[in-house]
Amino acid sequence: MDKISGFSDDELLVKILSFLPTKVAVSTSILSKQWKFLWMRVPKLEYDDVSIYTKRIKTQRMLSKDGNSINESLLMSEESQRMQSFINKNLPLHSSPVIESLCLRFSTAPFQPQDVKWWVEIAVSRSLQELNLNYLVPCNALLPSSLYTCKSLFLAGLPSLKTLHLERVVYADEESLQRLLSNCSVLEDLVLKRCAYQNVKKVVVIIPSLLSLSLEISKFAPEAYVIDTPSLKYFKATHRDTPSCLIVNMPKLEEVEITTGLSSGIKNLLEHVISAKRLSLCIIDQSAEAVYGDGIVFKELEHLKFCIVNAYRWSKLLLWLLKASPKLRDLEFDWSGDHASVEGKYIATHILRISCQLKTATISIGQGLDPQKKLEMELEVKDCFRASPSCNLVFE
Numbered sequence: 001m002d003k004i005s006g007f008s009d010d011e012l013l014v015k016i017l018s019f020l021p022t023k024v025a026v027s028t029s030i031l032s033k034q035w036k037f038l039w040m041r042v043p044k045l046e047y048d049d050v051s052i053y054t055k056r057i058k059t060q061r062m063l064s065k066d067g068n069s070i071n072e073s074l075l076m077s078e079e080s081q082r083m084q085s086f087i088n089k090n091l092p093l094h095s096s097p098v099i100e101s102l103c104l105r106f107s108t109a110p111f112q113p114q115d116v117k118w119w120v121e122i123a124v125s126r127s128l129q130e131l132n133l134n135y136l137v138p139c140n141a142l143l144p145s146s147l148y149t150c151k152s153l154f155l156a157g158l159p160s161l162k163t164l165h166l167e168r169v170v171y172a173d174e175e176s177l178q179r180l181l182s183n184c185s186v187l188e189d190l191v192l193k194r195c196a197y198q199n200v201k202k203v204v205v206i207i208p209s210l211l212s213l214s215l216e217i218s219k220f221a222p223e224a225y226v227i228d229t230p231s232l233k234y235f236k237a238t239h240r241d242t243p244s245c246l247i248v249n250m251p252k253l254e255e256v257e258i259t260t261g262l263s264s265g266i267k268n269l270l271e272h273v274i275s276a277k278r279l280s281l282c283i284i285d286q287s288a289e290a291v292y293g294d295g296i297v298f299k300e301l302e303h304l305k306f307c308i309v310n311a312y313r314w315s316k317l318l319l320w321l322l323k324a325s326p327k328l329r330d331l332e333f334d335w336s337g338d339h340a341s342v343e344g345k346y347i348a349t350h351i352l353r354i355s356c357q358l359k360t361a362t363i364s365i366g367q368g369l370d371p372q373k374k375l376e377m378e379l380e381v382k383d384c385f386r387a388s389p390s391c392n393l394v395f396e
Contacts, residue, residue: 010034010038010041013035013038014038014041014042017038017039017042018042018043018044018100021046021048022039022042022044022045022046022047023048025039025042026039037095040090040093040094040095040096041094041095041096042096043096043098043099043100043101044099044100044101045091045094045099045101045102045103045123046101046102046103046105047083047086047087047103047104047105048103048105049079049080049083049105049106080106084115087115087119088115091119091122091123092122094122094126096126097126097127098126098127098129098152099123099126099127099128099129100129100130101128101129101130101131101132102119102120102123102128102130102131102132103132103134104116104119104132104133104134105132105134105135106134106135113142114142116133116142116143117142117143117144118144120133120143120144120147121144121146121147124144124146124147124150125146127152128150128152129152131147135168159183159185159186160186161184161186161187162186162187162188162189163187163188163189164184164187164189164190164191165189165190165191165193166191166192166193167191167193168193171200173200174200174201174202176200177200177203177204178204181204181205181206181207182206184207185209186209187207187209187210188209188210188211188212189210189211189212190205190207190210190212190213190214191213191214192214192215192216193214193216200222201222201223201224202222202223202224202225202226203222203224203225203226204226205225205226205227205228205229206226206228206229207228207229208229208230208231209231210229210231210232211231211232211233211234212232212233212234212235213227213229213232213234213235213236214235214236214237215227215235215236215237215238216237216238217237217238217239223245224245224246224247225245225246225247225248226247227246227247227248227249227250228247228249229249229250230249230250230251230252231252232250232252232253233252233253233254233255234253234254234255234256235250235253235255235256235257235273235276236256236257236258237256237257237258237259237260237269238259238260239258239259239260239261239269246268246269246272248269248272250272250273250275251275252275253273253275253276254275254276254277254278255276255277255278255279256273256276256278256279256280257280258270258273258279258280258281258282259282259284260282260283260284261283261284267296270296271296274296274297274298274299274300275299275300276298276300276301277300277301277302277303278301278302278303278304278305279298279301279303279304279305280304280305280307281304281305281306281307281321282306282307282308282309283307283308283309283317284309296324297324297325297326298321298324298325298327298328299326299327300327301325301327301328302327302328302329302330303328303329303330303331303332304321304322304325304328304330304331304332304333305332305333305334306318306321306331306332306333306334307333307334307335308333308334308335315346315347318333318347318351319347319350322351322354322355328358329357329358329359329360330359330360330362331351331355331358331360331361331362332360332361332362332363332364333347333348333362333363333364334363334364334396335364345377345380345381348361348363348381349380349381349384352381352384352385352386352387352388352391352393353384353385353386353387354387355387355388355391356387356388357388358387358388358391359388359390359391359392360391360392360394361391361392361393361394362394362395362396363381363393363394363395363396364395364396378395381393
């Protein structure tokens, strides 16, 4: 009660409105003269044309009793245009001195890049604390330069930013991504996923504070990657193409996940993750023969997850990994594909025969295999000789 009594009537109402969706808060303006402009002081703003469009479609379907079809694309475009006009009119007049959060979620792309840039610039000028931009369709949005130095942003800002996920982003020029990351001095978690790099030939990630990095090397990947992350502990790479140059510094790495459809280039990547204690390697639809090489030793590796999907000649790779991992304690491997059952059974029994210190072996047999055949394979593996009597054998 003491906290409530400290508010004026209007302040209390604004506080209540801040817990409501922006659309609902706006609708209260018709209640009375006192309420007319109260929503303009609400510090949390959310503009979501997806939910508005969805509700309108449901209403139109209920009203369309004669069976006439509904032009959903037209309705979606109309709602987006209404929202664009509403934001352009009201956001500049918003009277809250601090905008705690601004969420923009669009299902269509009638908005001009300058619109989004202007809206974000207005929010930044009001000491924006949280920003969420979500596009369900490709949109070449621009962001104001003031965003890169906005000191009030603490969740999606830059000087205090700790988590940054960039997905389906098209960068304006060669320096855009590097300039963005260079302003993230305390960043700990970075995800670059399904990004389009048409204007970027080189990705540079030099972040001393970074602890986790997820990277997708896509079909349209840049020619070079420079990753200088001396504090990094977790690294995930989805590899669909091979960059011509890969420079990596990750001396404190503990956990690595690599998924690839290519053999070439993976050896170079494996050379940089030898300090990892946990490694997950999944190879899909290719020959695994060219991946391994002499001279690579995983001195700290204790847990290995090995996944093969329709890849050939993979048994040599797995045996090489085992020989290159003197401290290995836990092994989990998953094989699938028409050719995999016989080779998988062979490698499973071979591992159990030679692994004197193996503690746990988790084996997942392809889901498409006949149940009776799968049971027979499990029994054969269970009955084979084990060099480590204490090894725990688990089937999934």
